[in-house]
Amino acid sequence: MPTIEPGRDLIKKYLKENSISISKLASAYGIPKQDVTDYLSGRIKAPKGNRFILKVIRDFNL
Template identity: 60%
Template sequence: MPETLNGREKIIKYLSDNDISISSLAVMYGVAKQDLADYLSGRKKNPRGNQIILKIISDFKIN
């Protein structure tokens, strides 16, 4: 499974810079808040988490 640390850090920074909560992002992507928090922190690593991370980066055009 590819490492997503760089992408996770960029998402977390983007959320902070734009005052977006993990709760609201979780609702947008139909994921439990705790699962999304675990994906972003790296506590939970699985294909579904990687897909969500990549989709968030793509949808919000985070580089």
């Protein structure tokens, strides 16, 4: 099974370069900030987290 790690890194880099906070990203998707933090750090590797990572990549054309 492929890893989602490169996607997490891509999102974190994009957020930093564009001064977008995790709070703002969480708010935009209507999910708790802690969930976004866990998804981006890799603490939660459930399918739900992977779907979120892939959705952000698609939505931001990363």
